Amino acid sequence: MAEDAPASLHATGASSPAAAGEPHITIRGLSKAFGEAVIYDGFDLDIPRGRFVSVFGPNGCGKSTLINLVAGLLEPDAGTIRFGGKRLRDTNFGYVFQNYREALFPWMRSIDNIRYPLKFRNIPRAERDTRVERLVDRLGVTLDLAKYPYQLSGGQQQLVSIMRSLVIEPEVLFLDEPFSALDYEMTLFMRDQLQALFMDTRTTMVFVSHDLEEAVYLADDVMLLSRGPAEIADYVTVGIPRPRTAATISESAFVRVKAHCLDVFQKTVREA
Amino acid sequence: MDRFGPLTPLIGVVALLLIWQLAYWVEVVDRVLLPSPGSMFVAVWHGMTGGQLLLDFFRTIERTSLSILYAGIIGIPLGIALGSSVPVYRSVEFVVDFFRSTPASAVFPLFLAISGPGDATKIQVATFGASLVILFNVAYGVMNARKTRLQAAQVMGASKLRVLTDVMLFESLPQTFVGLRNGVSLALIIVIVAEMFIGSVDGLGHNVLDNQMLFEMPRMYAAIFVAGALGYGFNLMFLLIERRYVHWSGR
Numbered sequence: 001m002a003e004d005a006p007a008s009l010h011a012t013g014a015s016s017p018a019a020a021g022e023p024h025i026t027i028r029g030l031s032k033a034f035g036e037a038v039i040y041d042g043f044d045l046d047i048p049r050g051r052f053v054s055v056f057g058p059n060g061c062g063k064s065t066l067i068n069l070v071a072g073l074l075e076p077d078a079g080t081i082r083f084g085g086k087r088l089r090d091t092n093f094g095y096v097f098q099n100y101r102e103a104l105f106p107w108m109r110s111i112d113n114i115r116y117p118l119k120f121r122n123i124p125r126a127e128r129d130t131r132v133e134r135l136v137d138r139l140g141v142t143l144d145l146a147k148y149p150y151q152l153s154g155g156q157q158q159l160v161s162i163m164r165s166l167v168i169e170p171e172v173l174f175l176d177e178p179f180s181a182l183d184y185e186m187t188l189f190m191r192d193q194l195q196a197l198f199m200d201t202r203t204t205m206v207f208v209s210h211d212l213e214e215a216v217y218l219a220d221d222v223m224l225l226s227r228g229p230a231e232i233a234d235y236v237t238v239g240i241p242r243p244r245t246a247a248t249i250s251e252s253a254f255v256r257v258k259a260h261c262l263d264v265f266q267k268t269v270r271e272a
Numbered sequence: 273m274d275r276f277g278p279l280t281p282l283i284g285v286v287a288l289l290l291i292w293q294l295a296y297w298v299e300v301v302d303r304v305l306l307p308s309p310g311s312m313f314v315a316v317w318h319g320m321t322g323g324q325l326l327l328d329f330f331r332t333i334e335r336t337s338l339s340i341l342y343a344g345i346i347g348i349p350l351g352i353a354l355g356s357s358v359p360v361y362r363s364v365e366f367v368v369d370f371f372r373s374t375p376a377s378a379v380f381p382l383f384l385a386i387s388g389p390g391d392a393t394k395i396q397v398a399t400f401g402a403s404l405v406i407l408f409n410v411a412y413g414v415m416n417a418r419k420t421r422l423q424a425a426q427v428m429g430a431s432k433l434r435v436l437t438d439v440m441l442f443e444s445l446p447q448t449f450v451g452l453r454n455g456v457s458l459a460l461i462i463v464i465v466a467e468m469f470i471g472s473v474d475g476l477g478h479n480v481l482d483n484q485m486l487f488e489m490p491r492m493y494a495a496i497f498v499a500g501a502l503g504y505g506f507n508l509m510f511l512l513i514e515r516r517y518v519h520w521s522g523r
């Protein structure tokens with residue numbers, strides 16, 4: 001199956017995770033507290049370039065806080081975050097929120113929602129339209145983008161939301177439980193869309209999920225967080241070739257990784 | 273209750289007119305004080321086809337429209353400015369709330385003393401009252417902007433100013449329209465009360481009071497009816513504008 005993957009898979013060294021290439025996101029000494037509650041205290045993390053990293057951990061352990069810190073929505077109390085040596089403001093990144101209903105702009109048509117982030121980049125007007133067209137083609141999107149978000153189904157809205165984060169051709173994409181508000185059928189479809197997209201672009205992905213099966217299914221690496229203050233309980237390399245399919249879920253390699261993650265998770269919850 | 277289809281709202285109107293006509297026939301009140309609905313509609317017809325009523329109607333529309341225009345120009349930007357900073361809003365909240373709760377008719381003599389009995393005074397008081405209502409609602413709308421939406425704009429690279437103009441402004445629009453509708457109702461009340469004060473020469477308020485003093489009851493009823501229709505019309509106008517331009521409201 002791995003033979004079907006684009007050449008860039010090998011170029012980035014993604015097939016040999018132990019020697020995972022240069023870090024894309026480097027976090028050092030990160031600290032964050034909300035009042036008395038210490039969420040991070042001297043947290044270090046390297047996220048390798050071109051890999052899909054799932055973040056899994058107990059509710060309230062600080063998964064959203066982590067990507068909000070990295071994406072600049074929260075100020076850290078201490079510590080540094082670098083993107084291949086660059087700062088956040090020099091980095092092209094996308095962010096997909098869990099609550100697409102509140103993240104999209106209902107006063108704009110879907111197409112204008114998708115175009116919106118291009119306003120803040122030096123891209124000629126004609127180029128903007130071709131970018132959107134290219135994206136639509138690549139994702140094979142058939143929905144009517146002239147509609148307003150509230151005229152679309154939940155899955156379609158989240159698809160628009162994902163397209164909005166992709167149109168700038170980001171080098172990093174943060175996704176905070178993007179599928180948890182969708183029904184199961186839609187979730188399965190969106191997982192495969194996201195996997196295809198990742199295989200196509202090799203964009204570094206940081207994907208928060210509260211569904212362990214989903215976290216493992218999509219990931220190159222699963223980062224398991226413990227609670228209060230958050231620490232990396234384990235960093236698991238999945239190592240199952242792509243594209244993964246419904247059949248993958250019952251394969252022994254998949255079952256083994258998932259069982260191991262669950263084991264670590266239960267230990268951290270018991271300790272807390 | 274859809275048995276009467278689109279005519280359902282008319283049932284109440286017909287019932288009210290019937291009760292009124294009945295009260296006229298059995299003379300619940302002196303017929304001079306309560307004329308028949310028919311004689312009122314005749315007075316409306318005469319007044320609105322080239323009579324004094326039409327003139328007064330236009331004067332009241334003019335004053336109310338100017339008041340709501342000025343109130344919007346003052347209230348909307350101030351509301352956005354106050355609402356976008358919670359500490360600033362908290363610090364002036366009491367003052368705004370206090371003046372918003374003060375009957376504008378109570379401050380009318382004050383404005384009269386300062387600006388004299390002219391047209392400007394009426395518009396000033398109505399603007400004062402309506403702008404506080406608008407300001408309050410706009411600030412509230414801005415403060416309750418969906419946090420995720422603001423964050424979405426921020427991560428896409430919008431500056432603070434762009435977040436304000438691209439997101440907060442739109443987020444506050446539904447509440448702004450609530451403010452405009454309440455504001456125009458208040459402005460109309462104030463304008464009509466002001467038109468009843470000494471020194472007024474026109475407007476629906478003047479018309480009502482004038483006919484009351486002349487004991488021209490059908491004409492007085494006609495002026496009250498036209499004032500009511502005007503209030504309803506203003507409200508409906510803002511409602512239609514809102515439906516057209518704030519299509520996402522409540523969805």
Ligand SMILES: Nc1ncnc2c1ncn2[C@@H]1O[C@H](COP(=O)(O)OP(=O)(O)O)[C@@H](O)[C@H]1O
Nearest residue numbers: 034037039057058059060061062063064065066
């Ligand atoms: N803005 C905030 N103010 C105060 N507490 C917060 C804030 N954001 C998150 N928290 C708290 O920090 C903890 C971690 O939150 P979060 O990162 O959202 O958890 P999760 O891992 O479920 O995404 C939770 O206990 C939450 O209540």
Ligand SMILES: [Mg+2]
Nearest residue numbers: 063064065176
């Ligand atoms: Mg969360």
